[in-house]
Structure formats: structure tokens, C-alpha cells
Amino acid sequence: MGRLTGGDxxxxxxxxxxxxLRALRxxxxxxxxxxxxxxxxxxxxxxxxxxxxEGLIETGLVAExxxxxxxxxxxxxxxxxxxxxxxxxxGHLLGIEIGAHRIAAVLSDLxxxxxGTATRxxxxxxxxxxxxxxxxxxxxxxxxxxxxxxxxxxxxGVGSPGIVRAxxxxxxxxxxxxxxxxxxxxxxxxxxxxxxxxxxDANAAALAEHWKGAAVGTDDVVFVLAGLSPGAGSxxxxxxxxxxxxxxxxxxxxxxxxxxxxPENLLSTTGEPLxxxxxxxxxxxxxxxxxxxxRATEAVERFIRRLVHDVAALVLALxxxxxxxxxxxxxxxxxxEPLRCELERYCLRPPxxxxxxxxxxxxxxxxxxxxxxxxxxxxxAVET
Amino acid sequence: MGRLTGGDxxxxxxxxxxxxLRALRxxxxxxxxxxxxxxxxxxxxxxxxxxxxEGLIETGLVAExxxxxxxxxxxxxxxxxxxxxxxxxxGHLLGIEIGAHRIAAVLSDLxxxxxGTATRxxxxxxxxxxxxxxxxxxxxxxxxxxxxxxxxxxxxGVGSPGIVRAxxxxxxxxxxxxxxxxxxxxxxxxxxxxxxxxxxDANAAALAEHWKGAAVGTDDVVFVLAGLSPGAGSxxxxxxxxxxxxxxxxxxxxxxxxxxxxPENLLSTTGEPLxxxxxxxxxxxxxxxxxxxxRATEAVERFIRRLVHDVAALVLALxxxxxxxxxxxxxxxxxxEPLRCELERYCLRPPxxxxxxxxxxxxxxxxxxxxxxxxxxxxxAVET
Numbered sequence: 128m129g130r131l132t133g134g135d136x137x138x139x140x141x142x143x144x145x146x147x148l149r150a151l152r153x154x155x156x157x158x159x160x161x162x163x164x165x166x167x168x169x170x171x172x173x174x175x176x177x178x179x180x181e182g183l184i185e186t187g188l189v190a191e192x193x194x195x196x197x198x199x200x201x202x203x204x205x206x207x208x209x210x211x212x213x214x215x216x217x218g219h220l221l222g223i224e225i226g227a228h229r230i231a232a233v234l235s236d237l238x239x240x241x242x243g244t245a246t247r248x249x250x251x252x253x254x255x256x257x258x259x260x261x262x263x264x265x266x267x268x269x270x271x272x273x274x275x276x277x278x279x280x281x282x283x284g285v286g287s288p289g290i291v292r293a294x295x296x297x298x299x300x301x302x303x304x305x306x307x308x309x310x311x312x313x314x315x316x317x318x319x320x321x322x323x324x325x326x327x328d329a330n331a332a333a334l335a336e337h338w339k340g341a342a343v344g345t346d347d348v349v350f351v352l353a354g355l356s357p358g359a360g361s362x363x364x365x366x367x368x369x370x371x372x373x374x375x376x377x378x379x380x381x382x383x384x385x386x387x388x389x390p391e392n393l394l395s396t397t398g399e400p401l402x403x404x405x406x407x408x409x410x411x412x413x414x415x416x417x418x419x420x421x422r423a424t425e426a427v428e429r430f431i432r433r434l435v436h437d438v439a440a441l442v443l444a445l446x447x448x449x450x451x452x453x454x455x456x457x458x459x460x461x462x463x464e465p466l467r468c469e470l471e472r473y474c475l476r477p478p479x480x481x482x483x484x485x486x487x488x489x490x491x492x493x494x495x496x497x498x499x500x501x502x503x504x505x506x507x508a509v510e511t
Numbered sequence: 512m513g514r515l516t517g518g519d520x521x522x523x524x525x526x527x528x529x530x531x532l533r534a535l536r537x538x539x540x541x542x543x544x545x546x547x548x549x550x551x552x553x554x555x556x557x558x559x560x561x562x563x564x565e566g567l568i569e570t571g572l573v574a575e576x577x578x579x580x581x582x583x584x585x586x587x588x589x590x591x592x593x594x595x596x597x598x599x600x601x602g603h604l605l606g607i608e609i610g611a612h613r614i615a616a617v618l619s620d621l622x623x624x625x626x627g628t629a630t631r632x633x634x635x636x637x638x639x640x641x642x643x644x645x646x647x648x649x650x651x652x653x654x655x656x657x658x659x660x661x662x663x664x665x666x667x668g669v670g671s672p673g674i675v676r677a678x679x680x681x682x683x684x685x686x687x688x689x690x691x692x693x694x695x696x697x698x699x700x701x702x703x704x705x706x707x708x709x710x711x712d713a714n715a716a717a718l719a720e721h722w723k724g725a726a727v728g729t730d731d732v733v734f735v736l737a738g739l740s741p742g743a744g745s746x747x748x749x750x751x752x753x754x755x756x757x758x759x760x761x762x763x764x765x766x767x768x769x770x771x772x773x774p775e776n777l778l779s780t781t782g783e784p785l786x787x788x789x790x791x792x793x794x795x796x797x798x799x800x801x802x803x804x805x806r807a808t809e810a811v812e813r814f815i816r817r818l819v820h821d822v823a824a825l826v827l828a829l830x831x832x833x834x835x836x837x838x839x840x841x842x843x844x845x846x847x848e849p850l851r852c853e854l855e856r857y858c859l860r861p862p863x864x865x866x867x868x869x870x871x872x873x874x875x876x877x878x879x880x881x882x883x884x885x886x887x888x889x890x891x892a893v894e895t
Contacts, residue, residue, distance in 0.1 A: 370830020
């Protein structure tokens with residue numbers, strides 16, 4: 128409220144450009160629009176629309192489209208109206224997940240439509256240099272396969288485990304060796320001539336599910352990256368809630384306060400610790416439980432109880448409309464019902480609970496959404 | 512982003528009015544300003560400022576002030592510049608806390624400066640009608656004592672325990688008898704000719720500490736209303752986070768999921784339940800603990816452990832810059848150090864921790880802030 132200043136005419140011009148561009152690239156928009164369409168669609172005057180469109184053509188984001196012929200193929204009377212289209216191919220955007228076991232990359236055009244993907248496995252013990260090398264390799268793969276030149280990239284988003292600072296460096300990451308303190312955005316910027324944005328992987332996944340997953344149309348969402356030490360990403364009013372220091376949703380530490388089982392003992396059936404990132408071993412426990420193994424069943428119950436408690440803490444603190452559970456490929460179907468049931472019992476206003484739609488693609492897709500958002504902000508810079 | 516529409520000239524006019532009014536009533540502003548002062552302070556043109564000031568005089572919110580004489584008392588050459596001032600006395604605002612034991616009311620002028628307060632005790636077993644009657648009585652007390660006529664009120668804010676709907680009705684309140692389902696705002700509106708806003712008491716207290724308490728200048732705050740079943744109010748980026756259904760921060764239910772002590776047994780030294788709202792009994796336990804009583808000390812330790820866990824859940828979910836602890840008058844000084852220490856140990860990014868500055872006045876003061884915010888929104892309606 129205190130930051131209001133006197134009216135700014137150039138602000139109006141930028142708002143108008145934004146409105147016209149959004150009309151041209153809207154998901155429901157036809158492939159091209161006339162000045163008359165744009166006047167009707169935006170509520171702006173015709174001279175304003177004409178001026179704005181000329182400006183957008185100069186940026187390369189809008190081009191004149193061939194005039195439309197009438198459905199019957201007959202020539203119309205008079206000169207056909209000029210038509211304009213958004214140039215989705217005027218650049219590309221890239222989303223990358225750098226995870227414990229996997230690097231995933233998604234490449235899109237300027238509307239966010241996917242034009243290519245690539246993944247590589249990486250060892251959970253790999254150091255930062257090796258992991259970054261694999262990430263660069265995955266990017267090279269997807270660009271080559273999609274025949275997109277590197278300098279077509281307008282922005283790159285990255286999702287990775289840990290607390291990420293505003294400058295794209297990693298404040299703390301317990302999951303990846305050598306990751307804490309890494310200037311991740313700076314290291315990756317050497318490979319690109321465009322902005323590189325870094326975000327926590329659960330935060331990125333929350334953005335992704337809201338964009339094209341289980342949370343489409345729902346603006347108050349908690350995405351839980353289930354695991355032995357779960358993390359979460361939250362959208363409040365459709366915007367990412369990072370917290371004051373970027374650590375919002377790092378709920379995995381809650382149980383350190385009690386005298387309860389440490390994460391690595393949660394799913395152990397032998398008393399020996401189970402490495403939190405040892406996904407094949409975790410999958411074996413879930414499989415044994417499905418086949419009736421008593422100790423495995425107990426271990427899975429312990430795991431579910433912990434997850435329910437962590438999710439309940441998030442739900443009570445934030446009161447989201449929807450909780451989306453994702454992250455692991457194994458055993459999550461068995462988690463949903465107990466989670467729903469316990470939240471119904473104990474939360475004063477229980478949220479809906481759903482499984483991730485995007486699955487393993489969630490973090491990379493969210494990183495792509497970050498890149499898309501950044502490009503739009505750069506183009507319009509309407510909001511301060 | 513999708514809600515942007517074309518530029519609106521009347522929006523600019525309203526922004527300009529808002530900017531001029533804020534300059535006139537700013538906390539650091541001198542008692543009156545000239546057109547020249549306003550032009551310099553706002554960056555608006557002189558004709559714009561003149562037009563806006565005329566409009567504000569018509570609303571009664573701005574008045575012409577007597578011309579200034581020079582410090583030496585000499586008459587200046589020529590006609591002295593016209594001066595204008597904000598009319599803080601053109602109306603009043605009221606904040607009311609309706610609590611389990613107490614009704615508190617704070618009356619202010621249009622800048623939010625307190626001009627009167629009143630409190631009444633109320634029995635924790637009182638029904639809704641009796642409690643509302645006491646609230647009306649407290650309002651009558653403060654208006655009479657301050658010699659402010661009822662029709663001078665521009666807005667009334669109310670803070671009360673429970674989950675409050677957007678329409679000001681109580682969705683759920685376990686603390687006050689007969690409160691669940693009560694159309695609280697509607698019931699109170701009959702006593703006033705101005706808008707009545709209702710908010711959860713912990714949410715109101717968070718607003719108050721941000722306005723004039725422990726959280727001034729800090730926009731990411733969790734206010735914890737400590738008690739046997741604690742509640743919390745959160746500000747994110749300086750705005751109240753209510754949650755999708757108004758239940759954000761109702762962390763007291765977290766322990767129902769475990770098999771741990773129920774709230775009423777937490778501070779019990781006899782094994783007999785202690786009523787969560789029996790403040791004198793709770794105060795006795797804290798006093799006994801200070802004098803070295805073993806069972807009381809154990810009870811207080813149990814209470815602190817629970818509070819630390821609940822606050823940790825809020826901190827991990829939200830990652831605030833600051834946690835403010837308030838609500839109870841007793842024993843809170845002993846809570847701060849263990850809380851700081853445990854949050855330092857277990858939170859990836861520990862927040863600052865502070866005691867409430869406003870104490871028992873927090874919820875009523877926050878309710879007053881709500882009334883002030885509402886009046887400003889009505890006046891300017893710049894933000895959608």
C-alpha cells in the first residue's frame with residue numbers, strides 16, 4: 128500500500144501490450160486474430176490495439192498471418208482484414224530437474240508446449256561436478272534431438288532438492304553430495320546465454336501440478352514430495368510460497384524434535400538403517416508388504432503414519448484446498464486412503480487429497496513453468 | 512495475471528487520490544501541507560493535486576488548515592499559501608475482542624490513534640447471547656467514556672476464537688459455548704450502522720503485532736496464541752494468510768494424531784484433567800513450578816515440549832522471519848528460551864522468536880486494524 132506512486136502512463140502502455148499478447152496466445156484463442164477481434168477481446172480502443180500490435184511485431188513475438196479465406200472458398204468482397212498471430216516458435220524454454228538419481232529435461236516453445244524431453248540416470252553418490260556434467264549432457268541431448276539451437280533458449284528453470292537462495296545458490300541440501308553452498312545458477316549460466324532460475328524441487332513440482340497436473344484450477348495447494356524425509360511445496364492464491372528464507376515446506380525435520388524413529392529406520396525391516404534415497408530397497412519393502420510380509424507391513428505402516436503426521440502439520444498450518452502427493456513411484460497408492468481418512472478425522476477443515484498426475488516429470492515441468500513465468504515477467508514487467 | 516483488463520483512467524484518479532490522502536495523513540507528515548508540499552511529495556502535477564484535494568474536501572476527510580505564520584511571527588509578503596490537513600476526527604473505528612474470559616474494546620480516530628478502551632470479564636461458560644450482551648455493553652462503555660457518538664463509527668472489527676467464514680459467521684469454535692454456527696457479524700451489525708468485520712483472534716493478534724507490536728517492519732510472521740490448545744495467525748508478505756477455509760494456523764489438533772497426552776492432561780499435576788481455559792489453575796501450576804514443585808515442573812516441561820513441537824510444525828511449513836508468542840499472561844517468559852533453542856537445533860532456517868508486545872490488547876488492536884484497513888479499502892478501492 129505504501130508503495131503506490133502517481134499514475135504512470137507507460138505502465139498503462141505495458142498493461143495494454145500484455146493484454147493484447149495474452150489475447151493472441153490464449154489457449155482457447157484461434158490461430159490468428161484481426162484488429163477487430165482484438166478490440167472486442169480486450170476492451171481497448173482500435174488505435175491503442177494498432178499501436179500495441181506494431182510494437183509486438185518489432186519484438187518478434189507477433190507476426191502477420193495470411194488473410195483468412197471464407198469457409199466456402201469464395202473470395203470476399205473488399206480487402207480481407209489483416210490477421211496476427213503469436214510466434215510460439217520465436218524462442219524456446221527449458222526445464223531441468225537435477226535429482227538424486229535422475230536428471231530430466233523438458234523443452235518447450237514460447238507457449239509452454241513440450242517439444243522434447245530427455246533423461247539420464249545419475250548415481251546418488253555422484254559429486255557436484257559429475258552431477259552438473261550429467262545435467263549439461265541431458266540438455267545437449269534434448270536440444271539435439273529436438274533440432275533446437277541453444278541460442279533459441281529464452282530462459283532455463285532448474286528444480287533441485289534443498290533450500291535455494293534468491294540468487295540461485297543452494298543454502299542447504301542434505302540429499303545431494305556437495306550440493307550445500309553450490310552456486311548452482313552461476314555454474315549453469317556458463318552453459319546458457321539466457322537467464323537461469325533455480326527452485327526447490329518440491330516447489331517446482333507444486334507449480335507443475337497447478338499448471339498441467341492434479342491442481343489445475345486450484346490455487347491453494349500443498350504438494351508433498353513423499354519420501355523417507357518428505358518435503359513440500361505450497362501455492363497460496365496461485366503463487367509459490369517460498370518462505371522468508373526459502374525453507375517453507377521442509378517438514379522432514381519435524382520428527383527430529385520427538386524421540387521417534389529416525390527416517391532411515393522407518394522402513395527398515397531388519398533393524399539396519401535403510402538409506403533414505405535407496406529407492407530400489409524401499410520398493411522391495413513395499414512389495415513385500417503387498418505380499419503379506421509381517422515386518423514389511425509394519426514398516427510400511429510406520430512410514431504411512433509418519434507421512435500422515437507430516438502432511439497434517441502442513442495442512443493445519445496452511446489450510447490448503449488440495450493436497451497432492453507425489454515424488455515416489457512406489458507404494459503411493461496405498462498412502463492415499465489412510466491420509467484422507469486421518470485428515471478427515473483430525474483437521475478442522477480437511478482438504479481434498481489427490482495423487483500427482485505428472486509423476487516423475489513434475490519437478491522438470493515446474494522448472495519449465497518457472498522459465499515461462501520469467502520470460503513473461505521480462506516481456507511485460509507490469510507487476511513490481 | 513489473467514484478470515488484467517485495459518487501462519482505466521478512473522483507476523488512475525483513484526490512485527492519485529489515495530497517494531495525496533496518504534501524504535496528508537502519513538505518520539511523519541507535519542500537521543498540514545500546501546499544494547507545493549503535495550506536488551513535491553507525490554510527484555503528481557499541480558493541477559492533478561488541486562483537483563484531488565477539492566474532491567477529498569468534499570468527502571470530509573480533508574479540511575483547509577489555518578495559514579502558517581513564519582517562525583519569527585512576522586507577516587510574510589503576499590498571500591500565505593493555502594494549507595490542508597487530514598481530518599482524523601471525521602470518524603472513528605472500533606476493535607473488539609470477544610474471548611473466553613474477557614471482552615476488550617479499543618476505539619480510535621481515523622488514523623488509528625487510540626482514543627479509548629474498555630474491558631469486561633465474562634464467564635467461560637457464558638452462552639452466546641450473554642457473551643454478545645457483554646460485548647454490546649463494553650462497546651457502550653468505551654463510546655460513553657470517550658464521548659464519541661455511535662454514528663461516528665466508520666467500521667468495526669471483531670476478533671474471536673474459532674474458524675471464521677468470509678461472511679463473518681463462525682464455522683467452528685471449540686472454545687466458546689454456542690459459538691459454532693453463530694452468524695456473529697450479522698448479530699453485531701444490528702448494533703452498528705457501519706460495516707462489521709469478524710476475524711479469528713490469533714489472526715487479529717498477528718495483524719496487531721505487525722502494526723504496533725513485536726513484528727513492526729517484519730512482513731513474514733507467525734503469531735502463536737499459546738495455550739493448552741494453541742492457535743496461530745500468520746502474515747505472509749505483510750498480508751494475513753487465512754487459508755482456503757479460514758482454518759490456517761489451527762495447529763492445536765496436531766497431537767490428536769499421535770497417542771500423546773490430550774491437552775487437558777498436559778498441565779495436570781494430579782492426573783485429573785485441567786480445563787484448557789481455566790487460566791487461574793494454569794497460573795497456579797506455573798507458580799508451583801517456579802517454586803520447585805516436582806510434579807508442576809514436569810507438567811510445565813510437558814507443556815513447553817508440546818508448544819515447541821507445534822511451533823516447529825508452523826515454522827517448517829511456513830518459514831517465517833519471526834515467531835511472536837503471546838496469548839497467556841503466565842509462564843510465557845519461561846517458554847521463550849527452550850523455544851529458541853529447539854528451533855535453532857531442528858529448523859533448517861530458524862526464525863527469530865519474540866514475546867508479544869501488545870499482550871492482552873493484541874486481539875482487540877488487530878480487530879481495530881481490520882476496521883482501519885476496511886475503511887481505507889472502501890475509500891480508495893484501488894486494489895481488486
